[in-house]
C-alpha cells in the first residue's frame with residue numbers, strides 16, 4: 001500500500017467535523033474546537049492532547065516505505081512537538097530506511113532515527129497513516145509495548161489498533177488530522193510545518209484532484225500557502241522531477257501493458273509490471289515508479305488498473321486503482337493487502353500470471 005493515495009476513499013465513517021477547522025487559535029489549545037461536537041471522537045482528541053501534555057519523550061512512527069502523507073504528517077507533528085519542548089524521534093520500520101528522493105526536501109529529517117534507536121518501551125507513540133499493524137514493520141513490537149499508542153489515520157480499512165484511535169476516513173489525508181492536532185496544541189503554522197502538511201495533502205489528493213478533496217481541503221491549502229511556502233517548487237519535486245532512466249523504465253512498462261476487456265465483469269482491466277532487472281539496468285528505484293499507476297489507469301476502456309513492481313527478492317508489490325465501480329480494496333485484501341475502496345495495494349510472492357489471476361478473480365462491483 002505504499003504510496004496509495006486516498007483517491008476517493010469511503011464516504012462512511014465517523015462524522016466529527018474535527019478535520020475542518022478554520023483557524024489556528026493558541027488560546028483554545030486544550031479546549032474543544034469551536035465547532036467540535038460532543039462525540040466519542042472529540043473525547044479521544046482531548047485524551048490524546050492530555051497524553052501528549054504529560055509525555056516527556058514521544059516517538060512518531062509512519063508506515064513502511066513512507067509516502068508524502070506518511071512522512072509529511074510525522075515530520076510536521078514532530079517539529080511541532082519539539083517546539084513545545086518534547087523529546088521527539090521520527091522513525092519507520094524499514095531496514096534500511098529509505099526516504100524517497102522526491103521527499104528529500106521535507107524539513108525535519110534530522111529527527112529521523114533508525115528503528116533500532118526507538119526505545120523498546122516508548123513512553124508515547126503516535127503513528128501516522130499506518131493503515132494496519134503490519135505497516136509498522138520492524139517497529140510493530142515497540143509500538144505495541146508503549147502504554148499509549150495513538151493511531152492517527154484516514155484509511156477506511158484501518159482495523160483500529162492501539163490505545164487511542166483518531167481515524168477519520170472522510171479526511172483526504174492524514175496531514176489534515178495533523179493540522180487539527182496542531183490547532184489543539186496551540187501551534188501556529190510556519191513554513192516548515194506548512195511544507196510538510198502541504199506535501200501530505202497534495203500527495204494524497206493527487207494535487208487536489210481526487211474525490212475526497214473538499215472545500216475544507218482547499219481552505220487548509222490556502223492557510224498553508226499563506227505561510228509563504230513555494231508550492232510550485234514542492235510540486236515539481238513531488239511529481240515533475242525524474243532521472244532519464246525513468247523514461248526508459250516507463251517506456252518498457254507501457255509497452256508491456258495488457259488490456260483485458262472482459263475482466264471486472266466486462267468493465268475492463270489494464271495491467272502491467274516492472275521487473276527488477278529494468279530498475280537495475282537504468283538505476284531507477286522502486287519509489288521512483290510509484291506514479292506509474294497514474295499513467296496505467298488512464299485508458300478510458302478500463303475501469304481497473306494494476307501495476308506490479310518486482311523487488312530484488314522477487315516479491316511483487318501491487319498498486320491498483322478503480323474509477324468508482326469496483327472495490328479494489330477488497331480485491332487487494334484477498335492478496336493480503338488493503339487500502340481505500342478505489343486505491344489499494346498488496347505484496348505477493350507468486351509469479352506475475354498467478355498474482356494477476358488472483359487479483360482479476362477477486363474484482364467485484366462496489367457493494
Ligand SMILES: [Mn+2]
Pocket residue numbers: 005006069070129154173174204
Ligand atoms: Mn495517507
